[in-house]
Amino acid sequence: MKFKTIFSIFLLLLALNFVSCGSTKPGKNPETVEQTEKQRAKAAKRSKKVAKKRTKEAYARYWDNQSKAARKSIKQNKKRNKRITKHKKKH
Numbered sequence: 001m002k003f004k005t006i007f008s009i010f011l012l013l014l015a016l017n018f019v020s021c022g023s024t025k026p027g028k029n030p031e032t033v034e035q036t037e038k039q040r041a042k043a044a045k046r047s048k049k050v051a052k053k054r055t056k057e058a059y060a061r062y063w064d065n066q067s068k069a070a071r072k073s074i075k076q077n078k079k080r081n082k083r084i085t086k087h088k089k090k091h
Helices: 002-023 033-065 068-090
Strands: none
Touching: none
């Protein structure tokens, strides 16, 4: 029983040691403010790109769910409104 307890505590401490070593690697932690800002900008750019992709997919999914008549009607209304605004600008 005593051996099992000591061995389990040893394994627990060993596991905690391996986990903490990964966070102190020099490659992951930036040393200067410029490196930190560069990493944050890169992460922001990546998240912005993912958000744009999700928005595009949602837009496509929305239009796929619409009926053909609804899509045609919206297209015609858009064209008609464009023509009306163009005509209003002339006068």
